Amino acid sequence: MNTKTRRIITLILMIAVFFALSVSAFAADGAEAAASAEEAGSKLLGNKAYAAAITIAIAAAAGAIGMAIAISKSAEGIARQPEAEGKIRTTLMLGLVFIETAIIYALIVAILIIFVL
Numbered sequence: 001m002n003t004k005t006r007r008i009i010t011l012i013l014m015i016a017v018f019f020a021l022s023v024s025a026f027a028a029d030g031a032e033a034a035a036s037a038e039e040a041g042s043k044l045l046g047n048k049a050y051a052a053a054i055t056i057a058i059a060a061a062a063g064a065i066g067m068a069i070a071i072s073k074s075a076e077g078i079a080r081q082p083e084a085e086g087k088i089r090t091t092l093m094l095g096l097v098f099i100e101t102a103i104i105y106a107l108i109v110a111i112l113i114i115f116v117l
Helices: 003-034 037-080 082-115
Strands: none
Touching: 003 037, 037 082
């Protein structure tokens, strides 16, 4: 699968998740008006759990794909130019750190969704 196809699939998945979250948010608004306070609280907690899970899933999947691409490209670069191994490895590690930082930010957002919102 080439890079363009991966990007298109990732974009389609993100759009689908966005619409799924939007529909569940609007459905929760209508259900809360008719339900008792206790039922509404449990539904809201369930929606928060879904939102947090989807946030982590998307971040982890995108991070894993990004890391896999970076590692494969660095391996190709080292195979082509073994004398540049040190520079390639340093750049790879720095890039992996930035990708992992984005995933950690998504974890923080998920925790905020659950406990603050």
